[in-house]
Every structure is written in C-alpha cells, then in structure tokens.
Amino acid sequence: MHTxxxxxxxxxxxxxxxxxxxxxxxxxxxxxxxxxxxxxxxxGLVRTIVDNPEKAKAILEDNGFSVxxxxxxxxxxDDVVGSFDKVITALSKSNINIQYTYSFYEFDIGIFIFSxxxxxxxxxxxxxxxxxLEVVSASHFYK
Amino acid sequence: xxxxxxxxxxxxxxxAWQLSHLKETLIRxxxxxxxxxxxFEEMGVRPEDIKTLADISKLPFTTKKNxxxxxxxxxxxVEMDQIVRVHSSSGTTGKPTVVGxxxxxxxxxxxxxxxxxxxxxxxxxxxxxNATGYGLFTGGLGFHSAAxxxxxxxxxxxxxxxxxxLLLLKDFGATAITGTPSFALHLAEKAKAEGYDIKKDFSLxxxxxxxxxxxxxxxxxxxxxxxxxxxxxxxxxxxxxxxVASSCKHSHLLHxxxxxxxxxxxxxxxxxxxxxxxxxxLVVTTLTKQGLPIIRYKTGDITSITRVPxxxxxxxxxxxxxxxxxxxxxxxxxxxxxxxxIEHVLAKVDxxxxxxxxxxxKKGHLDKLDIDVELSENCMSDDIGELTNLQxxxxxxxxxxxxxxxxxxxxxxxxxxxxxxxxxxxIDKRK
Numbered sequence: 001m002h003t004x005x006x007x008x009x010x011x012x013x014x015x016x017x018x019x020x021x022x023x024x025x026x027x028x029x030x031x032x033x034x035x036x037x038x039x040x041x042x043x044g045l046v047r048t049i050v051d052n053p054e055k056a057k058a059i060l061e062d063n064g065f066s067v068x069x070x071x072x073x074x075x076x077x078d079d080v081v082g083s084f085d086k087v088i089t090a091l092s093k094s095n096i097n098i099q100y101t102y103s104f105y106e107f108d109i110g111i112f113i114f115s116x117x118x119x120x121x122x123x124x125x126x127x128x129x130x131x132x133l134e135v136v137s138a139s140h141f142y143k
Numbered sequence: 144x145x146x147x148x149x150x151x152x153x154x155x156x157x158x159a160w161q162l163s164h165l166k167e168t169l170i171r172x173x174x175x176x177x178x179x180x181x182x183f184e185e186m187g188v189r190p191e192d193i194k195t196l197a198d199i200s201k202l203p204f205t206t207k208k209n210x211x212x213x214x215x216x217x218x219x220x221v222e223m224d225q226i227v228r229v230h231s232s233s234g235t236t237g238k239p240t241v242v243g244x245x246x247x248x249x250x251x252x253x254x255x256x257x258x259x260x261x262x263x264x265x266x267x268x269x270x271x272x273n274a275t276g277y278g279l280f281t282g283g284l285g286f287h288s289a290a291x292x293x294x295x296x297x298x299x300x301x302x303x304x305x306x307x308x309l310l311l312l313k314d315f316g317a318t319a320i321t322g323t324p325s326f327a328l329h330l331a332e333k334a335k336a337e338g339y340d341i342k343k344d345f346s347l348x349x350x351x352x353x354x355x356x357x358x359x360x361x362x363x364x365x366x367x368x369x370x371x372x373x374x375x376x377x378x379x380x381x382x383x384x385x386x387v388a389s390s391c392k393h394s395h396l397l398h399x400x401x402x403x404x405x406x407x408x409x410x411x412x413x414x415x416x417x418x419x420x421x422x423x424x425l426v427v428t429t430l431t432k433q434g435l436p437i438i439r440y441k442t443g444d445i446t447s448i449t450r451v452p453x454x455x456x457x458x459x460x461x462x463x464x465x466x467x468x469x470x471x472x473x474x475x476x477x478x479x480x481x482x483x484x485i486e487h488v489l490a491k492v493d494x495x496x497x498x499x500x501x502x503x504x505k506k507g508h509l510d511k512l513d514i515d516v517e518l519s520e521n522c523m524s525d526d527i528g529e530l531t532n533l534q535x536x537x538x539x540x541x542x543x544x545x546x547x548x549x550x551x552x553x554x555x556x557x558x559x560x561x562x563x564x565x566x567x568x569x570i571d572k573r574k
Contacts, residue, residue: 008525010518010555038527042534042552045527066518066556070525099526115525 002125004113004138005053006072009046009065013039021046024063030056033141034113036102047102049113051143071118073125074111074141076134087112087133094127096120111136146261147254149402150457157458160402162196164430169193169202172436175220178213179438199407199428200416204439210240210381219243220436231279232380232479242281242380243434249288251431255386255400256289262391262398262455263349263374265319267294272317272347274308274326275354276477277301279546281384282354286321289386295319302326302476305333313339316346321376323477324357324365328508331368342370351376353385354477355510356465359395375464381440382427388462393454396461403431406460407439408448411469422447424469425462443470471569473503475510478547482568485514488544492537494522498559504572513550514541520556 011017018037025032035048047070050056057067077083091098091114099115116124128135145151152160169190172179182203183189192201210218219226221243228244244252265271271290277283283301290297298315300308302322308330312320320327327350334341347369352362353376366373372392378385387404388397399406404427408417411424425442429435445467450460473480482501489499500515516537524530534551541549 010530010553012552012554012558040527040531040534043530043554045525045530047525064555064557066520068525 001137001139002073002135003071003121004049004074004136004141006070006113006115007046007048007050007053007056007060008068008070009048009060011044011046011065013042013044018044018046020063021060021065024060024065025050025056028055028059030059034102034104034111036100036113038100047100047115049141051141053142070115071121072113072115073121074113074136075128076136077110077112079108079110083110084112086131087128090127090131090133091116091124094123096124096127144261144264145455145457146258150258150398150459152402152458154458157402158196161405161430164402165196165199165405165428166190166193168428168430168432168436168438171220171433172438176218176436178209178218196405199405199439202428202439204414204426204441205437206441207240207381207443211238214238215241216243218437219434221245221433226434228284230281230284230380230384232281239279240381242384245433248383248432248434251403252285252383252386253289253292255383255403256285257293258398258400259351259374259376259386259389260290260293260295260319262389263319263351263372265290265293265295265349269319270296270298270315270317272298272300272308272312272315272320274300274302274320274322274330275385280478281378281380282477285378285384285386286351305330306337309334309337309339312347313344318346319349319351320347320369320371321351323355324352324361325355325476325508325510327352327365327369328361331365332508341368345369347371350374351389353377355474356467359464362395377462377465379442379444381435381437381442382429383432387427391453391455391457394461396449396453396463398453398455398457399448399460399462401459403429405430406448406462408446409441411441411445419448419450422466425465441469443468443472445469473501473512473569473571475503475512475547478545480512480545480547484544485541485549486568488540489516489537492533492540494519494524494533495537495553496556499568500559501569502572503569510573511550512547513552515552515554515559517554517559518556522556 031051033049038045060067075087101114103112173190188201225245226243231239231241273286275282349372351374362373375390376385378387388399390397407426408423417423425444427440429437444465446462448460496517496519498517502513504511537551
C-alpha cells in the first residue's frame with residue numbers, strides 16, 4: 001500500500017522536449033502531483049507522480065516516450081522545525097541510503113518522496129513507521 | 144635542388160629500376176609471405192610471369208582486410224629480429240593494422256622524407272616544429288626521424304596544447320612546421336586571439352601539411368596567414384607513412400616517389416587499370432621495402448596521375464591532391480575513422496541499441512565527431528549517474544579503438560530514424 005509508482009522518463013536536452021511531455025499528460029487529463037527534473041548536459045530524467053500512473057505510462061509510450069516505473073514512498077511531515085530531520089535520522093539509523101528525494105505541499109502538510117535501493121524499500125518504510133512517522137498510502141495520489 | 148638523382152630519372156632509367164625492383168619484391172613475397180604465395184597460386188601467377196611493368200595487372204590486390212586477417216605480423220617478410228620499428232593504425236573493425244620496418248626500410252623512409260624536406264628547402268640550419276601526432280601513428284615519428292637524419296633541429300611538439308605550442312614556436316624561432324591543415328588554421332586563430340603578430344612574432348617560412356583533405360583555396364589561405372610556402376605531404380602507414388608523395392613549390396600536384404612505390408589508378412568497382420589523367424582509386428606496390436612489402440595495395444584514395452613535366456625538373460609522376468574516398472572512411476583531425484569501427488565498439492556495450500548516428504562537423508577549424516547512441520528499452524535507468532557513466536564508458540571505448548575523442552549523446556529508445564534498407568549512419572556536415 002505504501003508503494004507509489006513513480007514514472008521515470010528519459011528526455012533529451014532539447015527545446016520543446018519537456019513541453020511535449022507535459023502536453024501529452026495534460027491533453028489526456030492526467031494531473032501531475034509532483035515532479036523532479038534531474039539532468040546532465042545532454043539528457044535529463046523526469047521523475048513524476050501522477051494521479052493515474054498506468055494510463056500515463058500507456059499514453060506516453062504511445063507518444064514515443066520511454067517510461068519506466070520506479071517504486072518510491074512518501075512521508076508526511078508537519079511544517080515545523082526538525083520534522084524533516086526526524087525522517088532522515090530514522091532512515092540513517094537503519095543504514096538506508098537515499099537515492100533522491102523531492103517534496104510537495106498540500107495546504108500546510110508537506111510530503112517528501114523518497115527513492116531508496118530496491119532491496120531496502122520495505123526496511124525503509126518499516127523504520128519510518130517504527131519512528132511513528134506517517135508514510136502515506138499510494139491511493140492518496142491516485143484518482 | 145633535388146635530394147637524390149632518382150628524382151630526375153629518364154623514362155627508361157625509371158622503368159628499368161621499377162621492373163628490376165618489382166621482380167625482386169615478387170620473389171621476396173612469394174617465398175617469404177605465405178599469404179602472397181597462396182594468393183598468387185589462386186590466381187595462377189608466379190613471380191617469373193611478370194616480365195613487364197604492365198604485367199602487374201595480373202597480380203592480386205591487397206586490402207586493409209588482408210592486413211587485419213594476418214594480424215599482427217603475418218604479412219611481414221622478415222623475422223622480428225630484423226624489425227626496428229612498428230607502427231599501427233586503427234583497423235576497420237576492432238583489430239588495428241600493423242606495419243613493421245627494417246633498418247633498410249627506415250633508410251628508404253628517410254630517403255623519401257628527405258626529398259619532401261628538400262622540396263621545402265630545409266637544411267641543417269632549420270628548426271622544425273613537428274606538430275604532427277606522435278605515437279603509433281606514422282605521422283609524428285615519420286617526420287621526426289627523417290628530419291633528425293638531415294641534422295635538422297626537431298621540436299617534437301605533437302598535437303594539442305595550442306597556447307604552449309605558440310609560445311615555443313615564437314621563442315624557439317622555428318623556421319618550419321608540420322601538422323594537419325586544420326591545426327595550422329587553428330594555431331593561427333589562437334595566435335591572433337592571444338595577441339601575437341603572426342608575421343612578426345614567428346620565423347616560419349615553410350610548412351609541411353597532410354593527413355586530411357584540403358582544397359587549394361585552403362592551402363593558399365594557410366600559406367598567406369602564416370607567410371609560408373605550403374607543401375602537401377601524402378602517405379599512409381601501409382605503404383610507409385608520410386613521404387609517399389609531396390608537392391614542390393611550383394604547384395599543388397604531388398611528386399610521387401614511384402621509384403619506391405609503384406602507383407596505379409584503377410576503377411574501384413571493376414579493378415581495371417585506368418589511363419593517365421583518369422580519376423580512380425590509387426593502388427600502390429612497394430618496390431624496395433623489406434619489413435612489409437605490399438603488392439597492389441588498395442588505398443581507397445581517389446586521385447589521378449599525370450606525367451606532365453614539372454618546372455622543378457623532377458621527372459617522377461605527380462598525383463593530384465586526394466579528391467575523395469572509394470569507401471566510407473572519414474578523416475577526423477588527420478585520423479582515419481571507419482563507421483564500421485564505431486559499430487564494432489557499440490556492439491560490445493550493453494544497454495544500447497545498434498541504432499546510432501555519426502555526425503562529423505567543424506568546431507572552429509578542427510574536426511569534431513559526435514555520435515547519437517540510442518538507449519535500449521530495457522535499459523531505461525532511473526539513475527542519472529548510471530546513464531552518465533554509460534556515456535563516459537562508450538566515449539572511453541571509442542577513444543581506445545579509434546584514437547580520437549568522440550562526444551557521445553545518449554538519446555531515447557526508438558528516437559533515431561529507421562530507414563528502409565541501408566541506414567544512413569554518417570552525416571558529414573563539413574562537406
């Protein structure tokens with residue numbers, strides 16, 4: 001239930017590539033919940049959480065994009081000092097390496113998305129639950 | 144002034160010399176190189192069947208593939224204890240082609256390069272800035288060894304490090320330079336940018352350029368910018384390296400050292416020998432070499448031969464500057480690159496497809512090779528680091544195989560154009 005299907009999409013660093021991507025999603029009524037762009041000089045990876053990952057993947061592939069699912073999880077935090085630190089500390093204590101993280105806000109609640117090594121996924125979620133942190137359910141994002 | 148009397152041979156003297164040396168070479172290869180014995184027997188020809196120079200057309204051709212198939216030393220006609228130098232160029236697929244020189248071959252090389260330098264008027268009083276690549280290539284060391292024998296002071300500057308080269312050129316007072324024409328232009332541009340006054344700060348009066356095609360207009364431009372006489376030097380490692388032919392100061396045509404390297408022009412499709420003045424593929428037979436004697440080597444270079452006398456008095460035939468290739472070889476900053484070599488490297492890399500696009504272009508005056516490489520669908524890493532490593536890995540493998548820097552661009556799966564039949568893999572934007 002904690003596994004969120006993030007879309008990872010390879011994009012070349014060319015004018016118009018990203019707008020082609022976002023346009024495909026918007027015209028098919030898919031909402032982007034959160035997005036992270038990582039880039040090198042020649043290419044980039046778009047990592048995004050949408051409200052209907054299966055549909056988004058199929059449509060993007062029909063439009064020539066290469067899409068792959070990556071399992072990530074989200075952790076709710078309050079907008080108070082030290083809340084992010086609590087999350088990171090819990091993961092660090094369990095020896096879990098964070099591959100990348102990005103965030104978004106819903107009103108006054110922040111949600112941090114985490115990618116960790118595949119075989120550490122369950123361990124990571126457990127360490128957070130043990131630390132009394134709220135790992136969001138995937139259904140939170142989906143339509 | 145010529146370097147040796149052979150350069151002024153009469154027609155009869157030349158032909159007698161060529162025929163006797165051809166016969167010696169044929170006996171040598173037939174008895175000492177199993178590859179040739181087999182090829183000659185397959186074609187039903189023996190050395191004694193070659194009675195005139197025209198009979199050479201009865202002999203089989205040798206190709207780069209033959210050299211590769213006999214890698215590394217299978218085509219040598221001497222044992223390694225006779226070899227004093229080995230050079231190599233990158234092969235068309237994977238394995239390099241290897242050439243070897245005996246002491247005698249080094250003398251021949253010095254002899255023909257001596258002719259080149261003499262065309263430029265070099266003497267022991269000159270200082271030669273040798274901005275040709277050193278290493279396995281025949282270029283740098285070919286110029287170097289011959290210049291040393293003529294007691295010319297050689298600066299082994301090789302290529303790259305443009306600013307330092309300019310400093311040395313000025314402070315050492317070099318009077319002659321070697322390199323590719325594009326590097327000569329690049330140096331000039333950099334010199335201007337760094338505030339040098341080209342005609343005042345440098346003492347150059349002559350340059351020897353080659354390894355890549357250059358139009359007559361480009362040659363004149365380089366001559367004017369640097370205030371030098373421009374001499375083109377033609378050569379290829381399989382024959383000997385630089386020194387096969389070169390231009391004197393009277394024209395852009397190149398005097399061919401046909402007393403050592405017997406030239407023919409053939410129709411690359413039919414193999415038929417073409418007449419004087421007709422353009423076709425240059426085929427060369429070495430007449431005096433021992434380490435790697437070679438019979439009717441197909442150079443892939445398109446040119447023509449003329450026997451119109453030159454004002455300099457040399458009687459050896461001349462070829463025009465290479466006008467093209469009979470194959471898909473690219474010349475990148477003087478280095479020969481075959482698309483098949485690139486494909487060979489890519490085939491060994493995981494996570495990519497064999498759909499790729501090679502783009503040759505100019506960056507300033509230098510050549511630049513870019514390759515778009517398509518990721519395979521099942522690769523699709525979610526990790527920028529992994530993808531960057533993949534990109535670097537391919538660049539490193541290409542550098543190892545081709546000896547040149549290539550910029551690799553990863554592109555999305557299925558994003559490169561598919562074509563029916565033979566794919567257009569190479570776009571040469573320099574043309």
